[in-house]
Amino acid sequence: MERNEILKRLSEIAKDVFDNDEVELAEATTADDVEEWDSLSHLNLISDAEDEFGITFTLAEISDSKNVEELVDAIIKHLGDK
């Protein structure tokens, strides 16, 4: 799957999880850029992304990836492993 495609699908999840239709994720986006992105909604984002892509993140990926670029990297890695 292309990075752009993953980013697009992540953006859709983010709109839903953060309950805000204006949220657009870019590779450079971090938790600090999105007001609603706190530790609890981060878990929701992770959980929904796992369902969407059919993968399971590692603890390190969950704890560290409060930015979009690392999240996309992790998703690509897991999709490649399948």
Next chain:
Amino acid sequence: MYTFKSLRKASKQPIADGARRIAILGNISTQFLAVAIRGYAALENLPLSVYDADYNQIEAQLLDPNSEVYSFVPNNILLWLGTDKLYEEFLDLPLENRSGFAESVLSKITMYWDLISQHCKATILQMNFTEIDDKVFGNYSCKVDLAFVFQIRKLNFILAEAMEQRKNVYPVDLLSVQLQLGTSTFYDAPLYYNAKMTVSTDALPYVAKAVIDVQKALIGRIKKCVILDLDNTLWGGVIGDEGIENIEIGELGRGHVFTDFQRWLKQLKECGIILCVCSKNNEDIAKKPFEEHNEMILRLSDIALFVANWEDKASNIRLIQKTLNISMDSIVFIDDNPFERNLVRQMIPEIEVPELPEDPALYLGYLQGQNYFETASFTGAGSDRTKLYQAEFERTKLMMSFESIDGYLESLEMLGEAKPFEESKFSRIAQLTQRSNQFNLRTVRYTDADIQSIASNPNYVTLYYTLRDKFGDHGLVGVIIMKKKNDDELFIDTWLMSCRVLKRGMEEYIVNCFMREAKNRGFKRIYGEYIPTPKNAMVKDIYKTMGFTEISENNYVMDVDKYEEKKIYIRSN
């Protein structure tokens, strides 16, 4: 089952006025559970306001009389000690102290219960414990008391025993959710280590269901009756085509499956659920296996109402519901035929119609997984009501033979009794306040513990009523709770009656008795109120009928001295 995502969405719905309130306290993070419970309640149409205390604040919240939890004035407090956290505490103990672990955790929990009872009126929902087996001695751990698996199993057992002694503690069986889903689904290690949450998002909806099921039982949303199809539901094959020798029950064919299904149904019946039959069959053919097949577990005497004819099932179910005088939403209809199920669902949306699996071998597991028969009380042996309903049909037959209702009532030789609440009746009284919906003037729900405290409070005048007649004993069928407004006046906080005894003059008997009681105690006036609900319209005008004066909408008063005793055919014991 709902997904966590859908619960999260639903949890954002505004909460209706008059919602019940639940506070959650845990030694692990409960944020997602709170979301799941909020969402599940909203989707099940049970307005619930949830307060989620910060993680690991149990003692601080319970010791401080002004804490957020107490200020929230919850109806329920959910206590959740996560096994994962307990396991860490266990391993931090010196080896020689580990064999006393279960007892020490239980004594902490009973201390929490005591604190809650001291500071508020909330009913306690207590999570039991999931299991962790760390295989310290492999299988051998099961017999070594300093192994964690030994201690956690012991803890679950002594917790159950301790709860048995506490009327205001209700279990939430978290362990059964773990068993149902399997540990690999139930637990999500990265989630625990990242966020101190011990239940995966996939399992949370099931945990929320367990909590909401208990809530529903506490407010009286329970199932009372199972209506059963026969062919391919209670036995394999079609009795009308294949004959009694060829139906599958017991040794024949798949018979074992149906025998076990009947065993389970028989247990439900023994524990107070009413069993009825609704079958498209000729009555004599349909009854034959119950009378003559020696491998049938269920017998005619187990079935309160047996309806076998060629009418449509929805009409027959309506007939059963009217005869039993219970609400449609308290009935479960079990039928293997998808056509009949859909028809009944369409005609009677309130009734519960499980989508049975095609393979009869899967019936039991599926039905048990739905947890239809949650209850908030059990009064022990004697809960079997089948005989009561069968006696009722005898009465109906007798009534048909009389020209006037008075003659019939007189012939019943009824004996009534009215007594102040006493300990042996607390459970049954609480149960009636939880379950009575139709003949219930204010629909106030009480727990066993509430009834106990009302009974010993001098500001209340209480009466419970029993009735029997020549066909049998109805048991405890009426409850009056009157609260003192002042030395002269009483307010009827609760007046309820079992619908089984309608139209016998029991209403009049109840009023005669409480008026006499009030007079003997020197009260001058009694106030009554009717609070409408979707189910209690039948008693809308009862105070007027009994001669009370209306003072404002749904509020009434009666001068004790002016009350004229109503004519009845119930003699006092």
